[in-house]
Amino acid sequence: MMVYLLNVFLLCNLCVAQFSDIYQPVSFQTAKLGDPVTIECQINSVMRKRLWYKLTIGRRLQCVAKIDTFYNLTTFGDQYNQFNHRYTVAFDTIKNDLSISATTWEDIGTYYCGVLHLNSIEFGPGTFLMLKGPKMNSDSVVQQPVSKSVQPGDSVTLNCSVHTGNCAGEYTSVFWLKNSHNSGPEMIYTPGNKSDNCEKTETGSQQTSCVYNLPKKNLNSADAGTYYCVVASCGEILFGNGTELNIKRNSTLNSPLDLSPTVVVLALSNIVLGMATLLLVWALCKSQSKGPTEETDGSSESNQISDAVHYAAVNLAPRSSSSRPAKMKYSGDAVLYSEVRYRQQD
Incomplete structure (x- = not known):
């Protein structure tokens, strides 16, 4: 009963912990x-x-x-x-x-x-x-690739090409926005100066084209989601078309790692409850087996007694065949069995 109550207590705590x-x-x-x-x-x-x-x-x-x-x-x-x-x-x-x-x-x-x-x-x-x-021109911010699938532990670099027109690249700031189903939105700012993240290319139409990179290393399932390139340039805020990053997982190798703490705790609690149930059943069986054992021992002992041979002992006293006493020597230890009865168990 105590183990059962402990199991219920753990389940209630898990439910409260998961409730947002x-x-x-x-x-x-x-x-x-x-x-x-x-x-x-x-x-x-x-x-x-x-x-x-x-x-x-x-x-x-x-x-x-x-x-x-x-x-x-x-x-x-x-x-x-x-x-x-x-x-x-x-x-x-x-x-x-x-x-x-x-x-x-x-x-x-x-x-x-x-x-x-x-x-x-x-x-x-x-x-x-x-x-x-x-003001948001879909051709102003281009992300490559549109979709990318990688294995856990791999590395990938997301690209964002920004065409600023007559606005110089120095007045452009870029950050990345990640959106996924498992977590809320996340802003990602690339480290370093703007010149480290921008490659300028002069075109014939007096436009400045900059390429911004977002390197991602040692990827895992938490990195999956859609990454948007957000550009603030010349008083405008532009968004890219987004790059969807998929993490392919090997179900055979990664299934133990994908178990949530809740599933692990529930499994352990069920194992403990099952072991306690088995111990309780074993104890009950052992207690019930003690009564019949004693009765069996008693009956076997009685059977042994019943199977014993019964002897009737007759002591011999000296008798005289005539009035004239005869002298006889006899031993007190001498016993004559007049009747032997053997009782066989039914």
Whole structure:
């Protein structure tokens, strides 16, 4: 019983550990420039203070809004005071959605929904908002290859060609955005100076073409996803068509490595429970076998007694055949068996 209760306790702890209090269903969201957009968030928490933060493409963390569900009050951050007429937050006991009435280029970034605890802030996985508009020319940013499949442990280099037109390459900044089903959006900034990541090629049409590379080494399953090249050039923000990176795994070799900790713990707990059940059955069988054994021993002993030969001893006393006593010598140890009975067990 104790092992069973321990198993249930472990399962309950696993369920609680896997339960997420903050859930953002969309990790990569696109909208047209100037259109309204709503970034969804669901919160299951007793904490009344909620937050919205934004990570800009320049890697700046900005507070968008603070919400107090008890007083039904929403306060916007300093950077968004001039835009607060475009931002609204609709919330209830679970919902905590951020809406933008008319999107601009400044709205591009990763939005994190959070809960304010006593001494910490808990954030959701995040939602990256990408805008498409007339300034975004699909031919300006070209990614190669469109799709790439590699083995775990291999290396690959993703390429991004940027045509900046009359704008010089020095005024162009590039970073990579990774989106996958297993995790939230991730911004990747290549190290080094711009000159280290850009190869300039002058063309006859007075355009500057730069090639940016993203090297990836020792790949594993966590590197799988779609990588977008994001370019900020001459006041514009351009996105590439994306490169999908697939990691092919050998199911025979990697199946033990793919087991999640939850599956391992559940398997171990079931093994322990099975062993405890076997021990309990063995103990019960042993306790029940003691009664019949004693009865069997008693019956066998009685059978041995019943099978014993019974002897009737008769002592001989001296007798005289006449009145004249005769002298006889006899031994006290002499015994005459007058009857022998043998009792055979039925």
